[in-house]
Amino acid sequence: MEEKEFSEEIKEQALKRANYRCERCWSRENLRLRAIDENSEYTLDNCVVLCESCYEKAPQDPFLFKNLFLRFASPKEMMSFYNVENEEEALRLFCEENGIEYERLKSSGERLSRSFAIKQGMEKSVEKRGHAGFNIPYGYDYKDGELKINDDEAKTVKNIYSWYISGKGLGEIAKMLNSAKVPTKRGGFWAKKTISSILKNPVYCGYFRWENKITKSRHQSIIDEETFKKVQKIIEQRGGKSSIFDF
Numbered sequence: 218m219e220e221k222e223f224s225e226e227i228k229e230q231a232l233k234r235a236n237y238r239c240e241r242c243w244s245r246e247n248l249r250l251r252a253i254d255e256n257s258e259y260t261l262d263n264c265v266v267l268c269e270s271c272y273e274k275a276p277q278d279p280f281l282f283k284n285l286f287l288r289f290a291s292p293k294e295m296m297s298f299y300n301v302e303n304e305e306e307a308l309r310l311f312c313e314e315n316g317i318e319y320e321r322l323k324s325s326g327e328r329l330s331r332s333f334a335i336k337q338g339m340e341k342s343v344e345k346r347g348h349a350g351f352n353i354p355y356g357y358d359y360k361d362g363e364l365k366i367n368d369d370e371a372k373t374v375k376n377i378y379s380w381y382i383s384g385k386g387l388g389e390i391a392k393m394l395n396s397a398k399v400p401t402k403r404g405g406f407w408a409k410k411t412i413s414s415i416l417k418n419p420v421y422c423g424y425f426r427w428e429n430k431i432t433k434s435r436h437q438s439i440i441d442e443e444t445f446k447k448v449q450k451i452i453e454q455r456g457g458k459s460s461i462f463d464f
């Protein structure tokens with residue numbers, strides 16, 4: 218992408234909007250324009266002002282660019298957002314939250330590593346766990362390269378959905394699971410954020426989300442589509458941000 222593809226007018230407007238700073242790290246040095254989605258029209262909405270250093274590190278993938286790179290200016294920021302100690306863990310939560318298939322993320326690993334220096338960590342994690350994926354959603358196991366339903370966990374997923382539909386809040390559900398001593402995937406405690414990411418993850422009705430597109434996957438669903446959609450509506454009614462899901 219060349220800077221010259223944006224018109225002078227858009228360039229001026231973008232710089233003004235950004236207050237003549239990098240829209241990611243606030244640097245004032247060597248500012249350049251970059252399109253969020255290089256295949257879309259070069260409008261102001263599709264334009265981000267970056268410093269040279271951020272520009273060089275930015276991933277090509279529009280979804281990662283927008284939702285990971287622009288959202289977190291550093292791995293440290295991402296770790297602090299997800300309240301975890303290491304990058305892999307943060308990235309795993311990012312995947313869970315966004316319903317991203319690990320393989321797809323890994324294919325973006327090259328660019329991502331330059332942004333976040335995570336490639337090595339990801340590879341180590343694969344080695345340690347003996348399977349290609351730290352993004353195994355609660356309710357599933359990863360066997361023979363596929364997501365297979367974990368019966369105990371799937372039961373909990375179903376409970377979470379039906380409790381939420383019956384009017385229980387995220388905190389209430391987390392409390393119920395904690396007092397019933399139901400383990401999480403990593404043996405920790407249930408938090409509102411965990412419940413919310415389960416309620417929004419289209420993986421449970423048989424889909425994967427990638428680059429804001431929902432694609433049907435071969436894995437077995439735990440929740441039917443109708444229930445999933447119903448839950449997204451309730452999330453919105455209660456003032457939350459639901460999963461983008463219009464299929």
Ligand SMILES: [Zn+2]
Binds near residue numbers: 240
């Ligand atoms: Zn920058």
